[in-house]
Amino acid sequence: MSMANGTKPPSSPQPLTPETARSLVDSVEAFLFDCDGVIWKGDKLIEGVPLALQALRSLGKKLVFVTNNSRKSRKQYAKKFASLGLDVSEEEIFSSSFAAAMFLKQRNFPKEKKVYAVGEEGILEELTLAGFSCLGGPEDGKKEIELKNNFWFEHDKSVGAVVVGLDQYINYYKLQQIPKVGFLRKVTLCNSNEISSQKDNSDRYATLCIRENPGCLFIATNRDAVGHMTDLQEWPGAGCMVGAVAGSTGKEPTVVGKPSTFLMDFLLERFQIETSRMCMVGDRLDTDILFGQNAGCKTLLVLSGVTSLSDLQHPTNEIHPDYYASNVVDFVELSRTCPL
């Protein structure tokens, strides 16, 4: 392959060869896999993946699954892996829903406050498991509002954080809930015991809250533009819902999923492996590959998901993985064709 012959600049990604695939396997102790577009598409397994993962396990490699898709909890993901015939334990799974819960835990988010979730079951389940009280989620997807005079949208004054992830039940009710929980001028939730119902005071107070003491947290599980929610198509990802909330609050969120390396601490604690001896395998440049690079891991892009070879090689692309391969199966196959 012409790109591997040394005529390209060093930053140019290399297609895997039997030799580089083998060398990658040899030099790495833990493989971090993205899921959508790498292991499966929607609920459909990518063919050959179980054997490929098994081959890596038989070489003593640790396998970890790091997914930005917040629709499921770790427990739900473990069930999904099982249903697809993959033996993966809950402890090997790091989802952005889990990341959101861990972020609040790490920040000592007060248990007497509530979390409003724009998202699906996974976020609610992880938050609940971590001991937090939640509102929102799929339940609010059925709620409607009528924009008419004298109607007052009442919100829960004890909400101190909003977590936004992928939400196929997004609606105007939820979006109105958001601005009312802490970002806008008229909102007084940053410090609930100082709430004033008097308009002028609350205006002034909330302006201070937002600009100088933004007590209400705005957490995004991730900002993926799209993802393979089904096998045949890409669908709007959490970047869509996060964009909506950012657009109506004028605030930018704290992102806890990839490419943020927030999860890496939990992963390192569990696996005790240097990041230089880890390889991130994913299908997205701006989340997976960037996450791997941010964390100091080796990186392998697979073309089985949202990124095409022309995307990777496009002059405007600035994110270059160490290597790329068609898919996980090809990577493992290649490494096995190289003699010891």
Place this chain on the structure above:
Amino acid sequence: MSMANGTKPPSSPQPLTPETARSLVDSVEAFLFDCDGVIWKGDKLIEGVPLALQALRSLGKKLVFVTNNSRKSRKQYAKKFASLGLDVSEEEIFSSSFAAAMFLKQRNFPKEKKVYAVGEEGILEELTLAGFSCLGGPEDGKKEIELKNNFWFEHDKSVGAVVVGLDQYINYYKLQQIPKVGFLRKVTLCNSNEISSQKDNSDRYATLCIRENPGCLFIATNRDAVGHMTDLQEWPGAGCMVGAVAGSTGKEPTVVGKPSTFLMDFLLERFQIETSRMCMVGDRLDTDILFGQNAGCKTLLVLSGVTSLSDLQHPTNEIHPDYYASNVVDFVELSRTCPL
């Protein structure tokens, strides 16, 4: 008032005094009014506005209403004015729904292509009036989707533009429709007669379309974060829906409402008045006041809508109107207390 005594820097906004109010009225031939937060809140008229407007008309001033709220067409706005006891003609109204239709007209958008609207009746009505075929709008607000394998979301291949405005019926169906009409890699609508259904080809073709020949237009009526959709509260504005679409397509829209001065050409054609002899009166710094300044008009901020005095005077605010007043009524009253 201390701020008017010359000790402040020249860029500091001045509260109106009888003298400056009178001088503003005298030097201006046409007043451009925003509506939400200036004339009404939701469907509730701001008290005293009809008489104030009448006073300006009796002085021979032209009145123009420039609104970013795309929920209504010009015709529907004329009805709303009438229902509130205000005598305003369709020709005096410039709405962002009208702007979107005029933008497509000016660009000679081909009549055989369709426009997908994330928005409400106003957008559909203006587009139809301008001779365009539309899809979407409130009708798609009832549609649901189920994310399951083997489900293929079929989209209309003749859509060549997407118009995004305020949409209280926003849902995942519409948001999936969007990426399918021209922004993403897998989409092939930029030039519908070159569509290929073969995955690899369409990938490559659409990549080119988007990056080098983005045929499918992404038009935002406006990006207001919030607005007074009802009298008692602010609600998420078009900025919310535009943020969602931008977040799932990775593209930024062309904004046709304020602060873009796109509408100014139509306005000038109609009224034949120099912009320096116009005054924009609005409640938002980042749309109304910026629009006025971009167009070379005088500017008057009223505090009857989304902007408070502390917002205006906050050190981080960089948009300074020429003057500010509590509301339109106070402005007119002040001008009348100044002797000739």
